[in-house]
Amino acid sequence: MNQLKLCESEYRFAAIVWQNEPLGSGELVTLCEQQLGWKKSTTYTVLKKLCERRILKNENALVTALVPQAQVQKFESEQLINRTFGGSLPGFITAFMNDKKLSRQEAEQLKKLIDSYKEE
DSSP: OGGGOOOHHHHHHHHHHHHHOSEEHHHHHHHHHHHHOOOHHHHHHHHHHHHHTTSEEEETTEEEESSOHHHHHHHHHHHHHHHHHTTOHHHHHHHHHTTOOOOHHHHHHHHHHHHHTOOO
16 A cells, blocks of 8 residues: 555656546656656656556556546545544644634535544
8 A cells, every 4th residue: 555655746747647647658748848847758767657556557658547646645644644643633633723714614514524424
């Protein structure tokens, strides 16, 4: 499962694929040059790495994701909460909300979300 741990540049690269898939490898090179300032060789090096880790697939010069963005986000979020807050979601929310205020609508949305995950 540690294969889902992406460094910042890998995540930004994968996000380009997630947002545009399926895309040709040439198009990916162009997008990475425009959005990340990368050279062709850098794009192909990172693509090869993420393909070896089975996060992306490059078949017949067509790049697609094997792992959805939501799965990587879930993994990264759980890692952060476990490492920083000992797995405590309330601890994370308390730290995150420290000096922020929610609108009534946002508070209601969060209440509904929490209620939908309650154990019966």
